[in-house]
Structures are given as structure tokens and as C-alpha cells.
Amino acid sequence: MSSKETYLKINKRLPQIHISQKQVDLFINWWNQDIRFQKTVPHSFEEGYLKCDLDFNIDINKFNNLFKQMAKTYHTTYRKMETMFKDFINSLEHIIMYFKFIKNNEIIINTYDINNKILSNISFGFGENSRDIEEEFSYEKLTSLILTSEGLNNDNLMNSFNILYMIILITSLWYIATTKNTTKYIYENKTPVITNRKKNIVKVSDTKVISTPIYDITKIKTKKVDGLIKHRKGWTYSHAFQVHGHYRHYKNGKVIFVNSYIKGKNKEFKSQTIELQPTQ
Numbered sequence: 001m002s003s004k005e006t007y008l009k010i011n012k013r014l015p016q017i018h019i020s021q022k023q024v025d026l027f028i029n030w031w032n033q034d035i036r037f038q039k040t041v042p043h044s045f046e047e048g049y050l051k052c053d054l055d056f057n058i059d060i061n062k063f064n065n066l067f068k069q070m071a072k073t074y075h076t077t078y079r080k081m082e083t084m085f086k087d088f089i090n091s092l093e094h095i096i097m098y099f100k101f102i103k104n105n106e107i108i109i110n111t112y113d114i115n116n117k118i119l120s121n122i123s124f125g126f127g128e129n130s131r132d133i134e135e136e137f138s139y140e141k142l143t144s145l146i147l148t149s150e151g152l153n154n155d156n157l158m159n160s161f162n163i164l165y166m167i168i169l170i171t172s173l174w175y176i177a178t179t180k181n182t183t184k185y186i187y188e189n190k191t192p193v194i195t196n197r198k199k200n201i202v203k204v205s206d207t208k209v210i211s212t213p214i215y216d217i218t219k220i221k222t223k224k225v226d227g228l229i230k231h232r233k234g235w236t237y238s239h240a241f242q243v244h245g246h247y248r249h250y251k252n253g254k255v256i257f258v259n260s261y262i263k264g265k266n267k268e269f270k271s272q273t274i275e276l277q278p279t280q
Contacts, residue, residue, distance in 0.1 A: 008096060008116040012271040014048045015242055017172055019276045021053040026278050027171040032136045035171050040105055042177035043245045045260045047100040050169055054093045058143060060086065090114065092161055099169055111165050122162050137167055172276060176244050177257070179212050211277040240264040241272055 010016075019027065060082065067081040074081070091113035098110040106125035113119050142160050245260040262269075 006118050008098065008110075008112040008118070010049065013269045015045050015244075015272050015274055017045075017048060017050045017176070017274045017276060019050070019052045019168065019172060021055055023276065023278055024052065024054060024168065027168055027175070028137055028139075030175075031167045031171050032138075035174055036136070036167075038174070041101075041107060041170055042173055042247070042257060043101055043259050044173040044176040045242060045244055048098075050097040050099065050172055052095055052097070052168055054095070054164075056089060056093060056139060056143060056146075058089060058146065091117075091119065095119065095165065097165055097169055107169075109162075109165060109169060111162070120158060120162050120165075122166070124166065137164065175212075175276060175278060176210065176274070177246050179210055179246065208272065209275045209277055211279060213279045239270040240267045241270050244274075 063082075063085060067078050067085065070081045071078045094114035096112045096116070098112070099107055101107050102123070103125065106123065108121070108123040110121050111119045142164065145157055145160050240262055241264060243261055243263050246258055248256050248258050250256075
């Protein structure tokens with residue numbers, strides 16, 4: 001996938017990470033208290049997508065004077081400017097990020113709106129321009145900037161949105177990487193089920209959920225693997241899939257990071273969806 005695609009084209013071979021709207025605040029708080037002080041980003045996945053729904057909770061009535069001014073400037077109606085603004089905010093609240101590590105600590109992010117149209121294309125590297133995102137973030141600051149911006153395409157406004165997207169991506173990768181790496185593989189029985197004389201196959205969910213408390217990452221993650229096949233020399237996998245990068249802790253206190261890798265090589269590749277549902 002090109003780093004400058006105008007419209008999003010999902011590569012189903014890559015992992016897709018989902019964060020629900022109600023969980024976003026947890027990741028922002030985690031950023032403010034801990035993650036913004038880190039000078040690295042763990043390679044939980046080298047490449048993938050992150051889908052996130054945001055809620056800026058903006059009171060449209062506060063923009064009456066701005067709509068009137070812009071309507072006069074652009075020789076149009078108040079209602080048209082109000083509609084444009086609502087569409088603009090909506091496009092920023094329902095986003096998909098395509099991310100890819102291009103160097104050790106340098107990452108690119110393409111952000112797409114609800115219509116899969118590109119909103120921004122950014123890259124950053126820790127130790128280079130990390131000063132831009134070291135400060136504490138809050139929705140209040142972003143809302144204040146929206147209220148005081150001179151137009152919908154204000155560069156400072158878009159830069160603040162980009163900072164928000166970077167924060168969510170970085171904390172998500174940290175969350176995945178620091179989840180305890182002990183994984184239980186569950187064999188899913190795919191024996192046909194006969195219903196009303198018709199043969200149905202039990203469908204196995206491809207979604208794995210990470211619901212470890214965000215400040216107490218000690219629980220074991222369970223990952224469902226579709227169709228493990230037993231052979232004479234043991235078990236193998238019916239398809240290839242990505243294993244996320246994670247930290248490994250040894251009894252002697254040594255800690256290493258294991259990069260993301262593929263299990264079941266030389267087999268058909270199967271995509272996966274990762275739901276991040278942290279608890280406090």
C-alpha cells in the first residue's frame with residue numbers, strides 16, 4: 001500500500017485494530033500519565049489498521065458568529081456553512097488509520113474519514129520531532145482551538161487532530177505489546193452441523209479481544225485459532241497469521257522485546273481483528 005493513497009483500500013492480510021468510543025479516554029489518560037514520557041514505540045505490528053470512533057461533544061450553537069462570518073466571506077448561506085462544519089467534524093470523529101514502521105522508530109500514518117477519503121498523511125520519529133507531542137492532551141484544548149480557529153482548514157487545527165491520532169495509535173501499540181504474552185490456543189471444532197436437512201458449518205469468529213486492565217496488564221490473553229490440524233508429529237496451523245510484538249520477562253530480571261512475526265508460514269494468510277477493550 002502506498003503511503004499517499006487518496007482513498008483507503010483495505011489489505012485484508014494486515015491486522016485491523018478496533019477501539020470503541022467509550023475506551024478512547026482511557027488511552028488518552030494513559031498517554032498523559034505514562035506513555036508521553038517514553039521515547040520509543042514498540043513494534044506490536046509492523047503494519048496494519050486502527051479504527052476508532054471519537055466524540056468531541058461540540059456545541060454547534062457556540063459557532064453562530066463563526067458561521068455568519070464565513071457565510072459573508074464566502075458569499076453563501078449560514079445553513080450551508082453550518083452543514084459544512086457538521087460534515088467536517090463528523091469526518092474527523094469516524095476515522096481509520098493505516099500505519100507502517102519504515103525505520104526503527106519512524107512511523108507513517110495515513111488517516112481516512114468515514115467515506116474512506118484521506119484526511120492527512122504524516123510521519124514522525126521519536127528522538128526527532130517527538131517534542132510536538134510531549135505535552136498533556138485534552139479534548140478541552142482541542143475544542144477550544146476549534147472555537148477560535150479562523151476556518152475549517154486551519155493548519156493548527158488539523159495539526160491538533162493529527163496529534164490526537166498519533167496519541168491513540170502509540171498508546172494502542174504500547175497496550176498490545178505490554179499485554180502478557182502467554183497465549184492459549186483454542187481448537188475450534190468445525191464438524192458440520194445438520195439443521196433441517198441442510199449442512200451448516202460452525203463459523204468461528206476471527207476476532208480476538210484484549211481486555212486487560214490498562215494499569216494492571218497481568219491477565220492472560222486468549223486467542224482463538226480457527227481449525228488447528230493434528231498430524232503425526234504434533235499440531236500445526238491451517239493458515240498463516242501475525243503474532244503481535246511483545247515484551248518477554250525472564251526470571252533473572254532481563255526484559256527483551258520480541259518483534260511481530262508470522263506463524264504458519266507457507267500457508268494461506270488469514271486476517272485478524274483485534275478489539276482493544278481496556279478496563280480501569
